[in-house]
Amino acid sequence: MSLRLYDTSRGEVRDFEPLHPGRAGVYVCGATPQGAPHLGHVRAQVAFDVLRRWLEARGLAVTYVRNVTDIDDKILTKAAEAGVEWWAHAYRFEREFTAAYDALGILPATVEPRATGHVPEMVELVRRLVEAGHAYAAEDGSGDVYFDVRSWPSYGELTRQRLDDMEAATDADPRGKRDPRDFALWKGAKPSEPASASWPTPWGRGRPGWHLECSAMAGRYLGAEFDIHGGGLDLRFPHHENEQAQSRAAGDGFARYWLHNGWLTMAGEKMSKSLGNVLGVPRLLEHHRGVVLRYYLVSGHYRSHLEWSEKSLEEAAAAFSRLEGFLRRALERLGDVEVSAVVEGGDLGEDFVAAMDDDLATPAALAVLHDDARAGNAALAAGDDAALRSRAARVRAGLAVLGLDPLSAQWAGGAGARGASEGLRAALDVLVVGRLEERARARAERDFAAADAIRDGLKAAGIVIEDTGAGPKWSLEDEQ
Numbered sequence: 001m002s003l004r005l006y007d008t009s010r011g012e013v014r015d016f017e018p019l020h021p022g023r024a025g026v027y028v029c030g031a032t033p034q035g036a037p038h039l040g041h042v043r044a045q046v047a048f049d050v051l052r053r054w055l056e057a058r059g060l061a062v063t064y065v066r067n068v069t070d071i072d073d074k075i076l077t078k079a080a081e082a083g084v085e086w087w088a089h090a091y092r093f094e095r096e097f098t099a100a101y102d103a104l105g106i107l108p109a110t111v112e113p114r115a116t117g118h119v120p121e122m123v124e125l126v127r128r129l130v131e132a133g134h135a136y137a138a139e140d141g142s143g144d145v146y147f148d149v150r151s152w153p154s155y156g157e158l159t160r161q162r163l164d165d166m167e168a169a170t171d172a173d174p175r176g177k178r179d180p181r182d183f184a185l186w187k188g189a190k191p192s193e194p195a196s197a198s199w200p201t202p203w204g205r206g207r208p209g210w211h212l213e214c215s216a217m218a219g220r221y222l223g224a225e226f227d228i229h230g231g232g233l234d235l236r237f238p239h240h241e242n243e244q245a246q247s248r249a250a251g252d253g254f255a256r257y258w259l260h261n262g263w264l265t266m267a268g269e270k271m272s273k274s275l276g277n278v279l280g281v282p283r284l285l286e287h288h289r290g291v292v293l294r295y296y297l298v299s300g301h302y303r304s305h306l307e308w309s310e311k312s313l314e315e316a317a318a319a320f321s322r323l324e325g326f327l328r329r330a331l332e333r334l335g336d337v338e339v340s341a342v343v344e345g346g347d348l349g350e351d352f353v354a355a356m357d358d359d360l361a362t363p364a365a366l367a368v369l370h371d372d373a374r375a376g377n378a379a380l381a382a383g384d385d386a387a388l389r390s391r392a393a394r395v396r397a398g399l400a401v402l403g404l405d406p407l408s409a410q411w412a413g414g415a416g417a418r419g420a421s422e423g424l425r426a427a428l429d430v431l432v433v434g435r436l437e438e439r440a441r442a443r444a445e446r447d448f449a450a451a452d453a454i455r456d457g458l459k460a461a462g463i464v465i466e467d468t469g470a471g472p473k474w475s476l477e478d479e480q
Helices: 039-057 073-081 087-103 117-130 210-222 232-251 281-285 289-298 310-334 340-344 351-358 362-382 385-401 416-444 447-460
Strands: 006-007 012-015 021-030 063-067 134-139 145-147 183-188 206-208 225-232 253-262 264-266 463-468 471-476
Touching: 006 183, 006 253, 021 039, 021 087, 021 210, 039 087, 039 225, 039 264, 039 281, 039 289, 063 134, 073 289, 087 117, 087 281, 117 134, 117 145, 117 183, 117 210, 117 232, 117 385, 145 232, 183 210, 183 232, 206 210, 206 340, 210 225, 210 253, 225 232, 253 310, 281 289, 289 310, 289 416, 310 416, 340 351, 351 362, 351 385, 351 463, 416 447, 416 463, 447 463
Parallel strands: 021 063, 021 225, 225 253
Antiparallel strands: 006 012, 134 145, 145 183, 183 206, 463 471
């Protein structure tokens, strides 16, 4: 396999060799459902959804694990503030995350384990670490159990840091620790917290630490060693560093490759609830098609920081519309545009495959598809159906790999009410864009009467046209 991926633990792009031929195990950090999902959360899931789809397109059977951290400090705090049970609070927002994933075409995980369903595995992992001399119970009787970072000489290897150069987190509780940089594996129950948020262990009642959860769940479903661990760049330290340290200290090989996606930013700042600069997915979906949001996220390389702006989204909508319009015109001419044979036969095109094999270079891959669409449009105009079919099949197959196939059930109306809405919007977009192209030609020929007639006809149908620097933009009157 010629696929090469940037492994952040090595700091370099290297060949991907699966642990088991023909199979790949992938673990991705999922939601901590303390509140509603924003586009920054979804960016990570879209990035690793593309990875999964490409691994499958390259012939691998993928076991894809995406966890839900359904108990942590913030969930307990926010549930108390809202006056609801912590588990009800977590479940409410877990469902919102799932809806956001579905709306952006993110495939369901092979398994999506919740932290609260895997406490026995976590207790067992703590026991192994204590017995190996890498963890200890706090001497103050609090029930806390800590990982002893000085007992593990390789601590810091994932992020290439020296322990002596690290500082303890400013909000870390130093009580009961041998070293202020030791991190909690297990948190003893507190009188201020609900009794339902604790489980019995040999060290007293309590609940799992954040880092422990992922190690235990990855081991449960992928084994002691697996291929790829993914997550946002902000998770490298301390979360992923601590995951790796505790897993390897317990004797597990853990992840062989580490992949991290860049942030979605606004005005140069990472999108996060704490900064208050979030774009809620449900609100965005009221005004934008899910497939356009996905195209926007895929249009940047997964490792780059992607700056949000309405103009960028408009450009993404226009770019996707060109590909979608080409495929719908090809479908009208040919009657069918088959995709499965192209993917299964590996006939995705040398340039597209090279781009995706180069650390999932989706911007380059999309550029290839736009070139194919232009060639396909030329074939359509020339009446060359054979060339049209070849180009259309390749464009559709490439978009399917990226989760963007406009003729799929997800986007063409076969996915329930939201899918039907997407499909109707997509069909309307193709029609409107066609009329706008006619209007642009009329204006270029200085036939302003014809151009105005097109605009007025669209307005009569409830479609408002706004001429912008990036080109004409349309919307429905009831969206104004």
